[in-house]
Each structure stands twice: as C-alpha cells, then as structure tokens.
Amino acid sequence: MDKGIPQNKSNNEKGKVIFMAHERTLVILKPDAVNRGLVGTVMNRFERKGLKIVGLKMENLEEKKLKEHYAHHKDKHFFEELLEYMSSIPSVLVVFEGKDAVAVVRKMAGATSGRDAEPGTIRGDFSMSIQVNVIHASGSTKEAEKEIKRFFGEKDLMEYERTDFGAIYSSEEKK
Numbered sequence: 462m463d464k465g466i467p468q469n470k471s472n473n474e475k476g477k478v479i480f481m482a483h484e485r486t487l488v489i490l491k492p493d494a495v496n497r498g499l500v501g502t503v504m505n506r507f508e509r510k511g512l513k514i515v516g517l518k519m520e521n522l523e524e525k526k527l528k529e530h531y532a533h534h535k536d537k538h539f540f541e542e543l544l545e546y547m548s549s550i551p552s553v554l555v556v557f558e559g560k561d562a563v564a565v566v567r568k569m570a571g572a573t574s575g576r577d578a579e580p581g582t583i584r585g586d587f588s589m590s591i592q593v594n595v596i597h598a599s600g601s602t603k604e605a606e607k608e609i610k611r612f613f614g615e616k617d618l619m620e621y622e623r624t625d626f627g628a629i630y631s632s633e634e635k636k
C-alpha cells in the first residue's frame with residue numbers, strides 16, 4: 462500500500478466500515494526545538510488540532526540525507542550553514558495524518574521567517590529567525606510523499622484509529 466495516501470478503515474459509524482483517503486505529511490522538529498525544550502509544546506499543538514501521529518523518531522540527520530532534503534537550496538548562500546545547523550544535534554521527525562494534512566500543517570507552521578510569521582503560528586510564536594525556525598513541514602503532497610520515504614521505512618508507519626476520530630470529523634469528512 463502507498464503510505465503517502467493511506468486507505469484507513471473506520472468502523473466508528475454504527476458498525477459500518479468506511480474508508481478514507483487522508484493525507485500524510487512530514488514535520489521535522491529542528492535542533493532549536495530540541496535545544497529549547499519545545500518538542501512537547503509543538504507536538505501538542507498538532508495533536509490538539511486533531512492530526513494523528515503515525516510515525517515518530519529522533520535522529521541525527523546525516524549529511525547525505527540533508528543534502529537530498531535541501532537539494533533545492535544547494536546554490537543558496539545559506540546552504541552550508543543550514544546543513545551544519547540541521548546536523549548539530551538530533552531532530553525529532555514526525556509523520557502526521559489527517560484530512561488536508563499538508564496544507565493544515567503548513568498553515569500552522571507559518572511563514573519561513575519567524576520574524577514575518579503571524580502570531581499564533583508555530584514560527585510566529587517561537588522563532589526570531591529565518592533559518593533557526595523550529596520546524597520543517599512538507600510543502601505539497603508530492604513533496605510529503607518523497608520526504609516521508611526519505612526518513613521512514615514502511616514498517617515505521619503505523620495504521621490505527623484514534624478513538625476520538627468520530628469527534629474530529631463530520632461523516633462527510635471521514636471519507
């Protein structure tokens with residue numbers, strides 16, 4: 462099964478088994494989130510929103526993967542410093558699942574620069590920097606699929622149903 466667009470089974474509705482095609486997206490809680498003790502706070506925002514954790518790990522991001530992950534920035538003046546910062550201490554990697562998860566998480570992250578990001582967003586509330594900006598969030602569903610595969614194996618991604626699933630979505634939105 463393609464882990465990018467899972468088919469989740471739900472039997473919450475009067476014993477009826479329904480299927481939905483919710484999205485998955487990658488969030489990296491960057492070294493500054495770990496250094497500043499913000500991991501729980503940031504994770505809590507996504508969980509309270511109703512996003513489901515389906516993959517979670519802490520990892521020292523190695524240069525090879527970082528170069529791949531940030532390949533689109535390889536000619537930028539900040540590339541080397543970005544690699545150095547991202548590999549300075551471990552990051553926490555999370556895969557969240559939910560309806561329109563990619564767009565929802567991007568909105569919650571806020572603008573790249575913490576100084577420009579709106580208050581109420583994660584970067585707007587916790588960052589003063591364009592580089593040291595607490596989290597990375599996939600930019601599109603295509604990117605999410607690639608990024609999840611880069612950092613997680615098939616077996617690392619869980620399929621389960623949160624018991625509050627029926628309280629988070631309308632019947633229509635579960636599909």
Ligand code: CMP
Pocket residue numbers: 534539543573591592593594596597598
């Ligand atoms: P992220 O969402 O992980 O995607 C690319 C990263 O590059 C970005 O967050 C920042 O950490 C970093 N970045 C983007 N623009 C700049 C910049 N102008 N100067 C330094 N770092 C940047």
